[in-house]
Amino acid sequence: MLLVFKNSKSIGLTIIFFLLSLFTLFGQSKNISITGKVLESSTNQPVAFATVILVEHETKNNLTGTTTQDDGTFKLETEASNFYIEVSFIGFKTKSIKDFKIAKGKIQLGNITIEEDLEQLNEVVVEAEISKTEFKLDKRIFNIGKDLSSTGASALEVLNNVPSVNVNIEGAISLRGSQGVQILINGKPSIIASDSGNTLGTITADMMERVEVITNPSAKYDAEGTSGIINIILKKEERKGLNGSASVNIGDPSNYSFGMSLNRRTEKFNLFSQIGIGYQELPNHRKSINRDLIENTTLKSNGTEYRNETYYNIILGTDYHINENNILTLSGSFAYEIEEQPSSFDFDLFDGTERSIWKRTEETEATNPRYQYELQYKKDFDDHEDHMLLFSALGRFFGKDQSSDFNDVTLAGPDRDADQKTRTDYKNANYTFKLDYTKPYNEKFTIETGGQYVLDNTTNDYEVQDLVGNVYETDPNQTNIFEFDQNVLGVYGTAAYEGEKWGIKLGLRIENTDIETLLADTNENNDQNYLNLFPSFHSSYKLSDSYSLQIGYSRRISRPNWRDLNPFFNIRNNFNIRTGNPDLQPEFTDSYELTNIYNLGKASLNFGVYYRYTTDAIERRISTFEDNVNTYKPYNIGTNDALGIEVNGKYPVAKWLVFNGDFNYNYFKRKGEFEGTSIDFNADQWSGKLTSKIGFPGDIDFEITGNYRSGTKTVQGKTAEILFADLGLRKKVLKDKGTISISVRDVFASRIEEFETIQDDFYLFNQNQRGRFIIFGFSYGFGKGEAMEYGGKQSGGGRRR
Structure with a gap:
């Protein structure tokens, strides 16, 4: 059995990092903790990645903010005292909350419902399409926007746009310059994330919701992968009714593909x-x-x-x-x-x-x-x-x-x-x-x-x-x-x-x-x-x-x-x-x-x-x-x-x-x-x-x-x-x-x-050298679906036997 910290170098560094963390115990001041859960009014379903911000009453400046979890919950902390709360999400009306009570340093908002805004769906700006990075205790979350260079791209090409991640011409993935990365799909191993065949070629940008980059995984995760874990979370439509989207692409070198996504919610x-x-x-x-x-x-x-x-x-x-x-x-x-x-x-x-x-x-x-x-x-x-x-x-x-x-x-x-x-x-x-x-x-x-x-x-x-x-x-x-x-x-x-x-x-x-x-x-x-x-x-x-x-x-x-x-x-x-x-x-x-x-x-x-x-x-x-x-x-x-x-x-x-x-x-x-x-x-x-x-x-x-x-x-x-x-x-x-x-x-x-x-x-x-790839595409969303860009596999990193 190999024991951890088997040399003095590891012991010394661990002590230093532990002492640094203890330092954070000092200097705490009284904060206000704000919690709640965002739901869609028509279906009462949680809204993930909705934006929650605190706005200063007089200047209207944003004080701090966060995004909701998969279950719609959020938590915010602030030292400010004169503010109100705004909840927003693409395609929904922004909700302002100015009437709330503070009890023992906490604001518990409970369930917050937001309504769909059909007019806003036609006014989405570039800023709302940008991929965003969110930090958690033991991971970073890269929320996939509609980045144009990823149009029709495979997961490998999307990963190449994620901070800290690089994908070489052969499709080998490295994290902070080091290979040995474990790739998960929805938190679990997958044959499409292994080195068998075309690796991640069957996953395309339109299928991806977010990428979690875990450079120092906690003990909860499989210990495989010396430079960390990359967890790809796929989309799962939660809107009620029949929704979907379809796309067709043509490219050079020869590339032709058709893709469709369908979802039915009851x-x-x-x-x-x-x-x-x-x-x-x-x-x-x-x-x-x-x-x-x-x-x-x-x-x-x-x-x-x-x-x-x-x-x-x-x-x-x-x-x-x-x-x-x-x-x-x-x-x-x-x-x-x-x-x-x-x-x-x-x-x-x-x-x-x-x-x-x-x-x-x-x-x-x-x-x-x-x-x-x-x-x-x-x-x-x-x-x-x-x-x-x-x-x-x-x-x-x-x-x-x-x-x-x-x-x-x-x-x-x-x-x-x-x-x-x-x-x-x-x-x-x-x-x-x-x-x-x-x-x-x-x-x-x-x-x-x-x-x-x-x-x-x-x-x-x-x-x-x-x-x-x-x-x-x-x-x-x-x-x-x-x-x-x-x-x-x-x-x-x-x-x-x-x-x-x-x-x-x-x-x-x-x-x-x-x-x-x-x-x-x-x-x-x-x-x-x-x-x-x-x-x-x-x-x-x-x-x-x-x-x-x-x-x-x-x-x-x-x-x-x-x-x-x-x-x-x-x-x-x-x-x-x-x-x-x-x-x-x-x-x-x-x-x-x-x-x-x-x-x-x-x-x-x-x-x-x-x-x-x-x-x-x-x-x-x-x-x-x-x-x-x-x-x-x-x-x-x-x-x-x-x-x-x-x-x-x-x-x-x-x-x-x-x-x-x-x-x-x-x-x-x-x-x-x-x-x-x-x-x-x-x-x-x-x-x-x-x-x-x-x-x-x-x-x-x-x-x-x-x-x-x-x-x-x-x-x-x-x-x-x-x-x-x-x-x-x-x-x-x-x-x-x-x-x-x-x-x-x-x-x-x-x-x-x-x-x-x-x-x-x-x-x-x-x-x-792989050379230049050009892809033209058209996509269309129906029901409550949004147009997706399905680009086939375009992995550029298939491995042979």
């Missing part, structure tokens, strides 16, 4: 569904150089690979309100993809005296079925609105049936003619059972406890055949069946105190991991079992209505997945080969952070400092070189110290012009050795995003986002900097029920990723 049932169908082409231009510095040979390759997909997906679900305190939810989704992956690469090998040139082509076909089903039961208790019991059972499956033909044709020099075939039969099944119980003992003190059991089973049957004469023969050295079984049992408990100014949350999670791997053909197995403790600590202090402080600590784990452990590889490029490492161990991270939150009138600014210490750090791209072949795989290499700062903010210059910015810098130290050689070094990296939103006359909205990521040193080399821009343009039509839009991603085709490996005996260069 007193007892909420039925929801989404369907999508489309076709897309995803080209990827690649260049590589393999140079043997000892033998003085150079191999170059240059070409384009495609991922052309026809896809279908459907989501169905229902909420059954048994009574006021009991809700049963049953939902399911199914997606089916038909892939074609043609590619063509030119190879040029020069050994100093003789040149060899040949072309390698590939024709790959694959079908990918995936489905998910979930049963969830929620019980609310009468004594407190947050007293609840939640049970969920989730099952998901992903399969891939793929066949490939490779053909090498000699163009000059020695004979390189060859034919190969590969076959992949991949299956993954995952089952998650979860029980959570929340018990508030009063308005300030709450405990949470629960458990989770996850069973993950993967089988990858892979075969390589070479053409010998006129017959294809199986290559036993590259053929095997890899079986991966991982079971994780976790239990947790947290206790939280949240006063008028000060709050604290402590937690502890215990997880037992059992892993079994087997290479069936050769009967090689590698089993692991480990038990770990994962404590967490969070505290917040509100110094004034305009300034708050958050502090947090958590311990995380990043477990190797089946791809990391499987020693067999795909031969797509047989000179640049990725393979797994059966001996790979999990990495552990102690994460600390201190965040300052400022509300400066219309503007907001957040400044944070964070530190992460990682042991058994996993480097996923360590290369070895032999006979011009680069083989790279993951290794545990030493420790990593990372100290960083993060700044993000919003400044509305006017209703028609708003700026959003995000900046992240981290300095890190690597210590360790690989094959007897020290890899100790220090380096830094920074990234930034700036978005401008402009409202033009004629109901035309424009948005442009600039992105920059600096280059940085790696264990064996370096990465190059990246600078690119996205833009969008939108006009509302048909009395604002319809929307015409255009979005351009990577406007200047400058999003090029380059990696260099620089060693004493070899040099490697790799370049990837």
Whole structure:
């Protein structure tokens, strides 16, 4: 069992952060606490994310504000005495509350009903469409607006606009510059959020309500993911009657899609569904150089690979309100993809005296079925609105049936003619059972406890055949069946105190991991079992209505997945080969952070400092070189110290012009050795995003986002900097029920990723570029639905087997 705080560095930092939180106990003054619940008058349903602000009577200036929770509740605190309360939400009449009583420092407003305003629905301004960030005790919530550069975008592209989050050209997600992020859908694992297939390609911007960024998760959450958790909350229509929206898109490279969302709400049932169908082409231009510095040979390759997909997906679900305190939810989704992956690469090998040139082509076909089903039961208790019991059972499956033909044709020099075939039969099944119980003992003190059991089973049957004469023969050295079984049992408990100014949350999670791997053909197995403790600590202090402080600590784990452990590889490029490492161990991270939150009138600014210490750090791209072949795989290499700062903010210059910015810098130290050689070094990296939103006359909205990521040193080399821009343009039509839009991603085709490996005996260069994507769309909302922008999958980050 690995115990937490096993070195003096972790103990010292924990003491410092704990003392800082105790400091927040001092200097408290008498505040007024304001609570209430916002409901829609026609249906008596809660209104989530309604705006509640306190307005100074004489100056009419906003003093402070917040947004309502999913259940419509809110809580505000102020030191002011001469104010009134305004409640507003897009499409509803603003309600002013000036008659209230203060008793023992509290204003309890109870239920507040707001009425729909049809005229206001036609006067939505750009400011109401902006994505907004909200801070909680242990998370940040990014409420998705109708950002134009996300029009027709996938969840991956939406995430790239979320502060602290970056998505590279291959679809790998990093948080504050670090990968190892756990992605959840509605608070739970999902097959569409895994690394199987196209990851988040089946979720589009119109389906998303908000993104929760949890850089220091409490013990309530699964400990997986060393750099934190990203939780994507999908929309679930709650308006009474039949509502929906539909959209159609066309783009270049070839992209055609149709999507529809339907919802039917009654007193007892909420039925929801989404369907999508489309076709897309995803080209990827690649260049590589393999140079043997000892033998003085150079191999170059240059070409384009495609991922052309026809896809279908459907989501169905229902909420059954048994009574006021009991809700049963049953939902399911199914997606089916038909892939074609043609590619063509030119190879040029020069050994100093003789040149060899040949072309390698590939024709790959694959079908990918995936489905998910979930049963969830929620019980609310009468004594407190947050007293609840939640049970969920989730099952998901992903399969891939793929066949490939490779053909090498000699163009000059020695004979390189060859034919190969590969076959992949991949299956993954995952089952998650979860029980959570929340018990508030009063308005300030709450405990949470629960458990989770996850069973993950993967089988990858892979075969390589070479053409010998006129017959294809199986290559036993590259053929095997890899079986991966991982079971994780976790239990947790947290206790939280949240006063008028000060709050604290402590937690502890215990997880037992059992892993079994087997290479069936050769009967090689590698089993692991480990038990770990994962404590967490969070505290917040509100110094004034305009300034708050958050502090947090958590311990995380990043477990190797089946791809990391499987020693067999795909031969797509047989000179640049990725393979797994059966001996790979999990990495552990102690994460600390201190965040300052400022509300400066219309503007907001957040400044944070964070530190992460990682042991058994996993480097996923360590290369070895032999006979011009680069083989790279993951290794545990030493420790990593990372100290960083993060700044993000919003400044509305006017209703028609708003700026959003995000900046992240981290300095890190690597210590360790690989094959007897020290890899100790220090380096830094920074990234930034700036978005401008402009409202033009004629109901035309424009948005442009600039992105920059600096280059940085790696264990064996370096990465190059990246600078690119996205833009969008939108006009509302048909009395604002319809929307015409255009979005351009990577406007200047400058999003090029380059990696260099620089060693004493070899040099490697790799370049990837997806290119520019343009999408035209039309969407229309009916019933009480709003026009949505459904853009198919456009992930740009699909992963191959």
